[in-house]
Amino acid sequence: VDAPIHTDALVVGAGPTGLFQAFQLGLLDIRCHLVDSLSAVGGQCVALYPDKPIYDIPAVPVCTGRELTQRLLQQTEPFQPTFHLAQQVSTVAPLGGAANEGGFDVTTSAGTRFVARTIFIAGGVGSFMPRQLSLDGMARFARNQLFYTGDALPCAAGAHVVVMGDDDAALDYALSLADATADRAASVTLMHRRDAFTAAPATVDRMRAACAAGRMRFVAGQVIGFEHTADRLTHLTLSGPDGHATSLPTDLVVVLWGLAPKLGPIADWGLQLARKQVVVDTEKFETSAPRIFAVGDVNTYPGKKKLILCGFHEATLAAYAAAAYVFPDRTVQVQYTTTSTRLHKLLGLATQQ
Amino acid sequence: VDAPIHTDALVVGAGPTGLFQAFQLGLLDIRCHLVDSLSAVGGQCVALYPDKPIYDIPAVPVCTGRELTQRLLQQTEPFQPTFHLAQQVSTVAPLGGAANEGGFDVTTSAGTRFVARTIFIAGGVGSFMPRQLSLDGMARFARNQLFYTGDALPCAAGAHVVVMGDDDAALDYALSLADATADRAASVTLMHRRDAFTAAPATVDRMRAACAAGRMRFVAGQVIGFEHTADRLTHLTLSGPDGHATSLPTDLVVVLWGLAPKLGPIADWGLQLARKQVVVDTEKFETSAPRIFAVGDVNTYPGKKKLILCGFHEATLAAYAAAAYVFPDRTVQVQYTTTSTRLHKLLGLATQQ
Numbered sequence: 001v002d003a004p005i006h007t008d009a010l011v012v013g014a015g016p017t018g019l020f021q022a023f024q025l026g027l028l029d030i031r032c033h034l035v036d037s038l039s040a041v042g043g044q045c046v047a048l049y050p051d052k053p054i055y056d057i058p059a060v061p062v063c064t065g066r067e068l069t070q071r072l073l074q075q076t077e078p079f080q081p082t083f084h085l086a087q088q089v090s091t092v093a094p095l096g097g098a099a100n101e102g103g104f105d106v107t108t109s110a111g112t113r114f115v116a117r118t119i120f121i122a123g124g125v126g127s128f129m130p131r132q133l134s135l136d137g138m139a140r141f142a143r144n145q146l147f148y149t150g151d152a153l154p155c156a157a158g159a160h161v162v163v164m165g166d167d168d169a170a171l172d173y174a175l176s177l178a179d180a181t182a183d184r185a186a187s188v189t190l191m192h193r194r195d196a197f198t199a200a201p202a203t204v205d206r207m208r209a210a211c212a213a214g215r216m217r218f219v220a221g222q223v224i225g226f227e228h229t230a231d232r233l234t235h236l237t238l239s240g241p242d243g244h245a246t247s248l249p250t251d252l253v254v255v256l257w258g259l260a261p262k263l264g265p266i267a268d269w270g271l272q273l274a275r276k277q278v279v280v281d282t283e284k285f286e287t288s289a290p291r292i293f294a295v296g297d298v299n300t301y302p303g304k305k306k307l308i309l310c311g312f313h314e315a316t317l318a319a320y321a322a323a324a325y326v327f328p329d330r331t332v333q334v335q336y337t338t339t340s341t342r343l344h345k346l347l348g349l350a351t352q353q
Numbered sequence: 354v355d356a357p358i359h360t361d362a363l364v365v366g367a368g369p370t371g372l373f374q375a376f377q378l379g380l381l382d383i384r385c386h387l388v389d390s391l392s393a394v395g396g397q398c399v400a401l402y403p404d405k406p407i408y409d410i411p412a413v414p415v416c417t418g419r420e421l422t423q424r425l426l427q428q429t430e431p432f433q434p435t436f437h438l439a440q441q442v443s444t445v446a447p448l449g450g451a452a453n454e455g456g457f458d459v460t461t462s463a464g465t466r467f468v469a470r471t472i473f474i475a476g477g478v479g480s481f482m483p484r485q486l487s488l489d490g491m492a493r494f495a496r497n498q499l500f501y502t503g504d505a506l507p508c509a510a511g512a513h514v515v516v517m518g519d520d521d522a523a524l525d526y527a528l529s530l531a532d533a534t535a536d537r538a539a540s541v542t543l544m545h546r547r548d549a550f551t552a553a554p555a556t557v558d559r560m561r562a563a564c565a566a567g568r569m570r571f572v573a574g575q576v577i578g579f580e581h582t583a584d585r586l587t588h589l590t591l592s593g594p595d596g597h598a599t600s601l602p603t604d605l606v607v608v609l610w611g612l613a614p615k616l617g618p619i620a621d622w623g624l625q626l627a628r629k630q631v632v633v634d635t636e637k638f639e640t641s642a643p644r645i646f647a648v649g650d651v652n653t654y655p656g657k658k659k660l661i662l663c664g665f666h667e668a669t670l671a672a673y674a675a676a677a678y679v680f681p682d683r684t685v686q687v688q689y690t691t692t693s694t695r696l697h698k699l700l701g702l703a704t705q706q
Binding site for chain 2: 020027049052053054059060072282284301307312314316320337338339
């Protein structure tokens with residue numbers, strides 16, 4: 001761990017709300033660092049629907065998630081925020097003071113360390129984590145015989161492989177094993193709870209053809225148990241649609257159920273939560289911990305709607321509240337970007353009449 | 354007065370917040386009518402700074418007030434709101450029910466009448482009204498011998514005219530009288546409380562030249578009284594910088610002090626106010642009167658900042674709250690414009706995958 005980065009503001013999450021948080025902080029002359037678990041800025045908008053049009057950003061009749069991110073990055077440009085990507089904030093320790101006046105010591109999964117005077121959780125619906133097989137005792141096989149969406153997938157040579165899922169990713173992976181000419185698997189079983197798929201029809205047709213040709217098979221059912229030796233998984237126990245249990249020799253389990261949002265380590269920061277959302281007030285969008293704010297889809301309050309434009313408002317009010325902490329001796333008043341020479345200077349604009 | 358227009362929603366004010374209110378109502382399948390005292394949509398943004406750049410609309414790094422309005426109008430287009438311009442809402446009468454279930458009977462200064470199930474006050478800082486001379490008894494001469502910014506100005510032939518103000522509008526008007534070749538005024542006096550002007554230096558020079566040439570004069574001072582006959586103003590009493598009072602023969606008083614925002618008739622609707630702002634909650638942005646919402650610069654709540662982007666958030670939450678009134682039997686949930694085929698249909702888009 002290097003020497004900590006001292007910052008007035010640390011923004012956790014670099015989606016649209018986190019980016020606009022950096023802009024509003026900048027207008028108040030507060031520079032910030034941003035941390036995001038993804039390897040690119042833009043959050044969900046870029047990770048999940050980069051090319052889908054969005055119609056309800058105010059005064060932007062239509063834009064894609066990628067365009068929205070580019071526009072927000074451009075707007076934030078004058079304030080040159082520093083991005084720390086592909087890492088999660090793992091620990092947050094208050095440095096003292098009944099109201100956290102001492103700020104926070106923050107570390108990330110990549111070993112980056114911050115001493116931050118204020119924190120803004122702009123974590124969206126959370127970090128995207130693979131949907132997991134929930135079966136007591138299975139976790140011990142993870143990354144050895146059990147793999148999830150996002151994992152580097154193992155060599156299947158000679159192995160009895162069970163692939164779970166019903167989308168293109170699952171079927172394509174099963175087919176890639178079934179069609180392999182070298183390093184062939186001993187067997188390839190696609191498993192889904194019923195004989196219906198969200199994968200593209202052409203992909204489903206290819207899968208059925210591979211099954212008909214005996215290169216793989218499809219089993220409708222759910223995993224209800226497993227057998228193992230001292231250190232190896234040997235069989236999965238399946239329950240079919242008729243409730244009948246069967247045992248399937250298994251060396252590798254590849255669960256391709258996609259990603260689901262998880263609040264992640266934020267859940268352990270000691271903040272008041274309600275239904276996995278961070279509770280905030282509507283004046284400052286501050287959490288139960290002074291100087292920690294939460295904005296965007298991660299927070300909750302009466303009337304909350306998970307809309308990007310609401311995150312923009314929340315980030316703005318949170319920035320003003322933080323300015324009162326960062327500049328305790330200054331009265332922070334609203335200034336207008338149309339008229340304020342102070343804001344023009346901060347925005348790097350030539351002085352205007 | 355014609356037969357009333359029945360509407361689910363009446364939006365009072367067609368500035369940026371009012372326009373976005375119409376959009377959010379449209380997404381919830383609620384059509385609306387908008388009333389504005391100005392003769393064009395866009396509110397302050399268009400009336401006061403149409404060509405000045407704005408930098409803090411989220412995801413719009415820079416746009417002018419006029420461009421912002423055009424963008425919002427374009428966004429609202431699919432829902433075809435009806436505009437009623439150049440008229441103020443003058444009366445609002447609840448039609449019954451302890452929680453205004455009967456809706457409201459609304460009339461405007463132009464005689465338009467509505468029966469509205471919900472009302473959204475998006476009145477900005479209020480209607481822009483001329484700054485007035487505050488002198489007991491003067492009001493009786495209004496539009497006869499006393500005129501304000503925005504009034505059609507009178508014929509000054511043969512009259513002793515006093516022009517009050519220090520900006521280009523005031524000096525230009527005084528000069529137009531002083532330089533007239535036909536229908537000349539008997540005398541032209543420019544009055545301002547001190548010998549310093551906000552008008553352009555060239556205009557001030559022209560004014561001083563006209564004074565030096567005897568075509569008009571400038572008096573530093575304030576009006577502290579007046580003389581009159583039964584029905585006519587005859588003299589203004591001025592107090593000069595030295596406190597000395599003088600009497601000035603006066604037939605016409607033209608006060609060009611510009612416009613100031615006034616809450617106007619909204620102040621008489623019986624809503625809870627705080628410092629001339631309409632008090633709302635932060636869950637629904639509803640006023641003390643059920644089914645009347647207030648959004649944008651006109652409202653107040655803890656943390657309130659008078660920023661356009663905050664108005665967008667407020668309008669959105671108010672729209673959801675209104676939907677619960679308009680569709681009491683339907684559960685109104687957030688849908689996303691990226692994915693909802695229902696919203697795509699409302700937006701008039703071709704059905705998407």
